[in-house]
Amino acid sequence: MLITVTRTGGFAGGERTASLETECRADGPALERLAELALSGEGPAGQDPVPDGFSYVIGVDGKLVELQDPYLTEDQRQLIDTVLATAA
Structure with missing residues (x-):
């Protein structure tokens, strides 16, 4: 499974993107479970952006x-x- 995260916003307004393939990772099954949970629903209530907060796009x-x-x-x-x- 290919998982990509793009983070934008924050105080500096920059963008950061990273991807990983779960197939050959020891923690792959756990990451796949987390990815499925991330896609299955939104976060808690109150989805309005906050000043200088980060926005994320998770691609699976x-x-x-x-x-x-x-x-x-x-x-x-x-x-x-x-x-x-x-990506660090």
Whole structure:
């Protein structure tokens, strides 16, 4: 499964994108589960953007979901952090 995260916004207004393929990773099944949860629903209520907050687009095998910080579930946050860490 190919998972891509694009983060935009924040104080500096920059953009950061990272992708990972779960197939050969030891944590692949756990990441696939997190990706499926991220696509299955939006974050908690209150989806209006906040000043200087981050916006995220999570792509999983061609399907997309758009999310706003700070309105992320713990599963969404874990997935985002893991994928963006691969680009560090």
